[in-house]
Amino acid sequence: MSIHDELAAELKDAMKAKDKNRLDVIRQIESEVSRARSEPGFDGKIDDTLYRAVIVSYVKKMEKAHEEFLGYGEKGAEAAAKLGFEIDYLGRWLPKMLDEGKTREVVAIAIKELRADDPKQAGRVIGHIMKNGPVGMDGALVSKIVREALGGQ
Known part of the structure; x- marks a missing residue:
């Protein structure tokens, strides 16, 4: 079952159960997918890859907001929850997410493929890995490992 189908089924269940929290998050994801579809460069495929990318992006934004609301103490407790x-x-x-060992392997392969040996090439290597590497790469970890490997801490 695709993510789209799962979310549609979840939406129906949430409506029947009158679960406002689930309704809100599912509708927000569908809205984010619609926004992604209308962006320039969209290739027209609505599949699990698109949904995963949207969900990853949305969760990252919500994690940042969650931390901010926790910092507000009691005033932000409801929103944080x-x-x-x-x-x-x-x-x-x-x-x-890939663990550090697997990420190091991917970085080593990319550095070898691109013949990178200068810390100034770190951006090129990171971009290549994030674009062509396996799903589940942590960008911050990739950046750290690439900079270590190229000697440009």
Whole structure:
């Protein structure tokens, strides 16, 4: 079952159960997918890859907002709880992140392929990995490892 189909089924269940939190997060994801479809360069394929990319982007934004609301203490507690629910709920559709060992392997291969040996080439290597590498790469970890490997901390 595709992510789109799963979300459609979840939406129906949430409507029947009158679960406002689930309704809100599912509708927000559908809205984000619609926005992604209308952006220039969209290739017209609405598949799990698109949904995963949208969910990853949305969860990253919500994690930042969640931390900010937690910083507000009691005033932000309700909003932080709602965002925490959204992050947990969408977690099942997030790709599994690669561990540091696998990430180091991918970085080593990319550096060899691109024949990079200068810290000034770090951006090129990182861009190549994030664009062509496996799903589930942590950008911050990739950046750290590439800079270590090229000697440009």
